[in-house]
Amino acid sequence: MNTVRKFLGFFMVAVILVGCAQATPTTEPVTTAPATDGSTTTEHEAVTLSFLRPGLGEDAQKETDAQFAPFHEKYPWITIDTTIALPPELATKLQTSIAGGLPPDVVMAIGIGDAIKYENSGQLLDLTPYAEAEGFDWKNYYDPDALAYFNPNGKLQCVAETSDTRVLAYNKDMFDAAGLAYPTDDWTWNDLVTAAQALTKDTNSDGQIDQWGFATQTWDDQPWIWAAGASLYNQDYSEILITDPVVKKTYQFLADLRFKYNVWPPNEVLATFPEVGFMFAQGQLAMYPARWLPDTIFFFAGIPINWDVAMFPKNPDTGLRAASKGGGCIGVFAATPHPEEAYLWWRWITSDEGVYARSVGSNGIPALPGGPASSWPLLTAAFDTVKTPANAKAFIEMQPYTRFSDLPIDNAAEVYAAISPFMDEFWLGTKSIDELAPEIKAAVDPLLK
Amino acid sequence: MKRTKLSRMARREEIEGWLLISPWLIGICIFLVVPMILSIYVSFTKYDYVSPPEFIGLDNYVRALTADPKFWISLKITFLFTLMSLPLNFLLSFGVALLLNFRGAGLKIFRTIFYLPSILPPVAVSILWLWIFNPKYGMLNQIIGWFGIKGPGWLFDPKWALFALVVMSMWGFGQGMIVYLAGLQNINTEYYDAAKVDGAGPFRIFTKITIPLMSPVIFFNIVMGIIGSFQVFAQAFIMTGGGPVNSTLFYMLYLYQNSFKFYKAGYASALGWLLFVIIAFFSLLVVRSSSAWVYYEGDIKGR
Numbered sequence: 092m093n094t095v096r097k098f099l100g101f102f103m104v105a106v107i108l109v110g111c112a113q114a115t116p117t118t119e120p121v122t123t124a125p126a127t128d129g130s131t132t133t134e135h136e137a138v139t140l141s142f143l144r145p146g147l148g149e150d151a152q153k154e155t156d157a158q159f160a161p162f163h164e165k166y167p168w169i170t171i172d173t174t175i176a177l178p179p180e181l182a183t184k185l186q187t188s189i190a191g192g193l194p195p196d197v198v199m200a201i202g203i204g205d206a207i208k209y210e211n212s213g214q215l216l217d218l219t220p221y222a223e224a225e226g227f228d229w230k231n232y233y234d235p236d237a238l239a240y241f242n243p244n245g246k247l248q249c250v251a252e253t254s255d256t257r258v259l260a261y262n263k264d265m266f267d268a269a270g271l272a273y274p275t276d277d278w279t280w281n282d283l284v285t286a287a288q289a290l291t292k293d294t295n296s297d298g299q300i301d302q303w304g305f306a307t308q309t310w311d312d313q314p315w316i317w318a319a320g321a322s323l324y325n326q327d328y329s330e331i332l333i334t335d336p337v338v339k340k341t342y343q344f345l346a347d348l349r350f351k352y353n354v355w356p357p358n359e360v361l362a363t364f365p366e367v368g369f370m371f372a373q374g375q376l377a378m379y380p381a382r383w384l385p386d387t388i389f390f391f392a393g394i395p396i397n398w399d400v401a402m403f404p405k406n407p408d409t410g411l412r413a414a415s416k417g418g419g420c421i422g423v424f425a426a427t428p429h430p431e432e433a434y435l436w437w438r439w440i441t442s443d444e445g446v447y448a449r450s451v452g453s454n455g456i457p458a459l460p461g462g463p464a465s466s467w468p469l470l471t472a473a474f475d476t477v478k479t480p481a482n483a484k485a486f487i488e489m490q491p492y493t494r495f496s497d498l499p500i501d502n503a504a505e506v507y508a509a510i511s512p513f514m515d516e517f518w519l520g521t522k523s524i525d526e527l528a529p530e531i532k533a534a535v536d537p538l539l540k
Numbered sequence: 541m542k543r544t545k546l547s548r549m550a551r552r553e554e555i556e557g558w559l560l561i562s563p564w565l566i567g568i569c570i571f572l573v574v575p576m577i578l579s580i581y582v583s584f585t586k587y588d589y590v591s592p593p594e595f596i597g598l599d600n601y602v603r604a605l606t607a608d609p610k611f612w613i614s615l616k617i618t619f620l621f622t623l624m625s626l627p628l629n630f631l632l633s634f635g636v637a638l639l640l641n642f643r644g645a646g647l648k649i650f651r652t653i654f655y656l657p658s659i660l661p662p663v664a665v666s667i668l669w670l671w672i673f674n675p676k677y678g679m680l681n682q683i684i685g686w687f688g689i690k691g692p693g694w695l696f697d698p699k700w701a702l703f704a705l706v707v708m709s710m711w712g713f714g715q716g717m718i719v720y721l722a723g724l725q726n727i728n729t730e731y732y733d734a735a736k737v738d739g740a741g742p743f744r745i746f747t748k749i750t751i752p753l754m755s756p757v758i759f760f761n762i763v764m765g766i767i768g769s770f771q772v773f774a775q776a777f778i779m780t781g782g783g784p785v786n787s788t789l790f791y792m793l794y795l796y797q798n799s800f801k802f803y804k805a806g807y808a809s810a811l812g813w814l815l816f817v818i819i820a821f822f823s824l825l826v827v828r829s830s831s832a833w834v835y836y837e838g839d840i841k842g843r
Contacts, residue, residue, distance in 0.1 A: 190589040
């Protein structure tokens with residue numbers, strides 16, 4: 092019985108201590124910061140901001156801390172408490188924290204669908220008054236396309252975190268072995284098919300293809316349609332245009348890559364790799380549309396393949412080329428108890444200095460900026476230092492042909508889920524686009540506004 | 541005086557008892573009872589986690605039952621899975637339990653080996669089976685290939701994907717097996733001895749003694765199996781995402797999609813309560829039928 096009493100006593104004391112710890116308000120130390128002119132000092136109450144951003148574990152945390160050093164020098168009274176989440180978990184984590192009434196102060200990588208929902212519901216702080224108060228000409232500072240995409244209501248609420256694109260990555264050794272010339276900027280889809288056919292091989296004569304000519308992610312279909320001069324959705328995203336003959340012809344071309352020219356591996360082969368880029372990195376794929384940061388840093392780090400990139404080929408009929416970009420935006424949540432400090436932090440990470448700091452960061456590899464145009468020259472110069480791929484500037488040259496592909500509507504996930512089963516049949520080759528297009532339209536249009 | 545002291549002690553013990561179980565009680569109230577009550581309310585609302593819930597009456601339930609084809613697709617898939625996996629798992633776990641019930645060398649090792657897979661985390665198991673099922677590089681099709689048969693596309697083929705998950709579900713048969721084994725070892729050997737003396741053969745002993753005396757355990761496993769198979773989620777979430785062509789869109793996966801991908805918390809709650817009713821109905825059906833086929837030691841049927 093004594094043991095039980097001791098346990099209960101300990102338990103009660105523990106409960107009281109925990110309760111007291113939570114009930115006692117934390118006293119925030121006061122930090123003195125030098126004033127801008129250096130003559131006087133300004134006192135600021137120390138503020139801690141919660142910041143949610145995407146990343147991969149502890150290394151990302153260390154890198155993040157290093158990236159923020161210039162901000163801390165400028166605003167020493169503001170501490171950034173960073174939470175790093177894997178990109179797929181970030182949205183759920185954010186959603187849960189909002190439902191619980193405790194969203195982070197500032198969030199990076201808010202997906203477009205969520206951003207629109209949070210803007211419309213007032214969850215994201217309207218930063219326009221803060222910008223105007225400091226005379227910040229934000230409309231001319233940020234990339235106008237990205238600004239319009241993430242802020243359809245015209246207020247300043249969310250700014251693109253990065254800008255990416257896709258270029259054609261190719262394995263130089265495979266091209267050399269096949270006696271083919273490397274891709275050039277004037278390549279068309281026809282050149283792509285011809286080369287892919289020559290590069291698709293059964294290298295060990297076991298009756299199975301083990302070197303494929305070309306592959307892409309099946310969901311990244313829109314750039315092909317854009318290059319054909321069409322669009323998968325109408326301008327206000329109220330209708331899917333999949334029954335458009337040009338769109339159908341483009342899908343037929345993609346189906347031909349897999350089923351007619353036999354250069355694009357089937358799903359069961361692709362599924363053995365986490366991403367198409369891994370297949371390329373393992374020397375089983377000759378060409379694919381590569382992204383910049385994830386592919387260069389994660390896939391090819393230390394992998395001894397001889398590769399380079401070129402601009403993505405043009406559609407032979409229209410002479411247009413296109414690529415997609417995704418990524419989210421950076422915003423401040425209206426529930427923040429420190430809106431002024433959150434604005435300062437948001438302002439810095441979306442400024443050319445902040446973009447440069449977090450883009451080049453500690454790994455020395457630049458990212459493509461999503462915010463201010465003024466950061467472009469800095470980052471373009473940083474690209475000069477990139478040794479592999481040799482033609483890394485293709486990522487910058489491809490920018491004018493790059494568009495956001497994620498649907499800027501708040502029920503985008505539902506639309507994708509509605510399309511997915513139909514496209515499964517298409518990519519399996521069990522139904523043609525002519526058969527599927529009306530079915531897709533009937534399923535998707537009611538979901539579009 | 542003595543009575544008062546005793547009653548005070550009893551009261552103190554009662555209080556201490558309550559205090560000792562209080563962490564569990566508080567936990568179940570906070571993490572189970574309150575969310576359950578809230579989810580009933582949410583199921584009658586339109587709620588996206590961001591805007592305040594908007595009361596819409598029975599709309600979510602009506603929509604699920606009358607206007608959402610995916611509700612019926614996911615229900616059908618879950619039913620099919622239950623119908624296939626439950627008998628197969630019963631046969632395998634009961635059969636292996638019978639084999640392991642024989643006394644012999646190395647039985648403890650075999651029991652451990654058969655039980656081990658069922659305690660592995662579902663994520664690890666799912667990733668392992670992703671490789672086993674790969675049509676091109678997977679072990680399963682390589683083995684089938686030894687007999688000159690071209691294996692199917694498994695998870696990549698809408699006709700085979702659900703069956704592949706049924707096959708995979710048998711991986712966890714060890715859990716049922718261990719319960720059956722415990723039940724078999726609990727049967728008094730005197731029944732078998734008496735039956736042998738009376739001249740009963742192995743088949744008769746099995747059908748007239750083993751099965752009836754095991755019926756409470758079989759009953760328990762069937763009820764748990766129904767509940768478990770209606771709630772299949774992890775395998776489909778990790779391995780197929782509900783595809784291809786919605787062929788593995790289990791009910792729980794569809795519920796999850798509505799809640800955490802489409803942010804339709806009200807509709808997802810309604811789906812959850814509909815599932816509760818479905819599981820309760822089938823569990824009750826089995827419970828009601830149990831009087832006809834479940835025998836408890838000492839029971840005399842027909843009384």
